[in-house]
Amino acid sequence: xxxxxxxxxxxxxxxxxxxxxxxxxxxxxxxxxxxxxxxxxxxxxxxxxxxxxxxxxxxxxxxxxxxxxxxxxxxxxxxxxxxxxxxxxxxxxxxxxxxxxxxxxxxxxxxxxxxxxxxxxxxxxxxxxxxxxxx
Numbered sequence: 001x002x003x004x005x006x007x008x009x010x011x012x013x014x015x016x017x018x019x020x021x022x023x024x025x026x027x028x029x030x031x032x033x034x035x036x037x038x039x040x041x042x043x044x045x046x047x048x049x050x051x052x053x054x055x056x057x058x059x060x061x062x063x064x065x066x067x068x069x070x071x072x073x074x075x076x077x078x079x080x081x082x083x084x085x086x087x088x089x090x091x092x093x094x095x096x097x098x099x100x101x102x103x104x105x106x107x108x109x110x111x112x113x114x115x116x117x118x119x120x121x122x123x124x125x126x127x128x129x130x131x132x133x134x135x
Contacts, residue, residue: 001044003093004071011075011087017041021100027134029065030105032114034121037128041094042103044070050121054104057117062108070095097127 017039027033047070054064070093077088097103104121106114115131122129 001048001093002070003044004069007071007073010073011090012072015072015096017096017098019098021098024067024102025100027102027105027132030063030107031134032106032111032118033102033132033134034104034118035130035132036097036101036103037099037130039096039098040127041072041074042068042070042097042125042127044093044095046125047095050104050124053124054106054117054121057120058106058109058113062106062114065105067102067105068095068097072096102132103129 021036025035047066047068051064051066058064072094073090074092074094075088076091103125104118106118109117111133118129118131
């Protein structure tokens with residue numbers, strides 16, 4: 001699973017995802033990409049599951065770039081614990097994704113293979129996505 005080696009603060013606020021992405025919305029590395037259409041939080045397990053589905057379908061040919069990274073900790077209190085007594089300990093890591101953000105980029109495979117592979121990856125993610133191509 002992806003997680004940062006260290007952060008400035010151990011715990012963070014939940015936050016909200018407002019507006020659309022103002023960075024990371026054009027293809028920089030590959031020819032094909034997967035773009036987010038709606039805002040949501042993506043967990044590191046979901047990113048890893050999508051990446052595995054993508055690389056397995058491509059049979060490890062071509063190259064894959066991951067354009068998001070889970071750097072926000074999500075804390076959780078244990079089950080059946082009474083209210084109060086502070087915030088829970090960090091359980092997993094998430095990435096806040098705004099609409100327009102590119103999640104994956106692919107190169108070195110045909111368009112038909114890339115389209116199917118990115119579709120398989122998108123089924124592992126909790127948001128609607130769109131296949132895009134560099135012109």
